[in-house]
Amino acid sequence: MNTTTRPGPAYTHAAPEPGTLQELAPGILWLRLALPFALNHVNIHIIDDGTGWTVIDTGVANDQTRAVWEQMLAGPLAGRPVNRLIVTHFHPDHVGLGGWLSEKCGVGVTMSQTEFLRSRLARGAGGTDSAPHRAFYRGHGLNEEEVHAVTVRGNSYQRLTVDLPLSYTRVRAGDVLDLGGRRFEVLTGAGHAYEQVMLLNRAEGIFLPTDQVIGHISPNVGVDAIEPHADALAEFLASLRQIRATVPEEVLTAPTHGRPFHGLHDRIDTLIDHHRERCDLVAKAIVAGATTTAGIMPSLFNRKLDPHQMGFAFGEALAHVNHMLANGELRGETDREGVLRLRLA
Template identity: 40%
Template sequence: MNPLEAQLDYAFADTLPDIGHTLDVAPGVRWLRMGLPFALNHINLWLLKDSIDTPDGVQKGWTIIDCGIANEATRSAWENIFATQLEGLPVLRVLVTHCHPDHIGSADWICQRWQAPLWMSTGEYFSARMMSAGLPGADGSAMLPHFEMHGMRDPEIIAKVSQRKSYYPDMVPAVPHAYHRLADGQRLRIGTHEWRVITGFGHAPEHVALYCADLEVLIAGDMVLPRISTNVSVFAIEPESNPVQQYLDSLEKYRNLPINTLVLPSHGKPFRGLHTRIEQLNTHHQDRLAEVVTACATPRSASDIVPIMFPRALDAHQMTFALGEALAHLHKLWFDGVLTRRLDADKIYRFQTHSAY
């Protein structure tokens, strides 16, 4: 365990639920895990005991929080969950924190299987619809000219990125055609508990986290992870965004939660120490920003910044996230007036420390 992790309290130590099984983490809240076919090899998903009023009385069942990608292994794991972990009760609704494939990929299949409605924020729902449909500007190949303007020139990486047109639809082949909107501050009754929606930005268009004051539990999605910092990237569809600033601003929404809040992250293990982790994440980004300022004493592209922020070897999948994050840090400094930006004759954007600094 690294020194930063040692500052957190892992509520269940090294205990993990086996694939296809669940672990109770709070009254009416169960933890399960699904595998992923890339470096971040798992996602945590959640089952919440629920009930709805029907003409025939109260129907008891479950709300699913996030779904895993759409593949046979995930469907098989879900079928085992349905058969053995739901106490014979149905799925009443599916709630998705954000549009990334590991969170929404199997949502359409689950919604159809159980005739259950989808709940998401508007920003996340329509982003998922666009990317699943592979619309121009939202398909995988749109990132290639975007990243080329920020210094991507490695022929091997370019070749692999150019083949990613169907990257998202392969893992999210469909999104339900209707949804229930979640909005910041909304109070949502799930079973016997009330949950408050907390939206966040920088990692995704309108990420939803859920906090239950009765339980002192935060379902954090990807906004607060215990071991890694969530990716914040500038992507082609919003090429002049400022996601680092948006993410840091969003973290402040969690500061007023109780000190004993149990954080249920989408990756890693449940933990206590939310406020400590917020400080760690702030420090992490401030340190990366300082590195970038130093590097930009001479003109630098986002591609030039990648090996400074990510000194290890990266595959094509990792490189797209690393380049997007390097650019995000450059953009924050550019928006803050610390860096200037110019488009050079080779059609690459380069950033340099402003003369005032």
């Protein structure tokens, strides 16, 4: 089926204003927090777990987000404890204030093992302004200005996060969380992050996929210098197929960006097709003369990119290149300057 012939997600709710709460479903609150990027918000879900609250994700570490949490804890959430703080994955809009909120609420963080370790690694590694990171980007054909943009100007992980606690409570795929007598199955998925935590309440038909399935945009799938040969796209596509096989079509899907919707399986099919189309664009760019991942980027991102977006765009382009190298559609050879040159197989 062609992407243009599918009906698209059927949205169910208007979004709350940033900094305000609304009910997503009985006992599940939806808080929207502002973000300082083109993607201007993140959705936080807060579940009534019988004796208090289970908070899912935290927003980025800045004064504006801290102020919203202060208001929430003194206002609509006051009088009952935060019993659990789940951080779904290591991206700054999700983990950003994890350490701060954990301390403020006197509750540990609950995470998958990989996301916990990856966040601690990203904080501890001191950012991307280093020779190995620069060599990685140069090796895919970025020029010096672009290398500076993605390693220095566009890298905001340190600024938008605080350290997590030193210890955490682990969740993994197959676990079931009992939140006030309601069963939430834990699913995990890779490709957008590594072991991103998603929650499914079958009885009430509610699926919280975090960033793995989004209604209005395609979740970022990227490769970075830490695992330069990763086939993140294969992992993402496998995760989408697994979600499609596990999660019933009728659920209300409430992602952490955009709005809740019905039509999960169609949306997954559209995302899978989208990545096939992106791979076809990569092949076309190479036919038209591009020889590096940097050279392919203008064909995939037909707009001016700020430094923050350039890092994502590069990572996304490389994810498609690595996928096509892995499945035999492309061949790559490193030239004398250390740049990976691409051609069609």
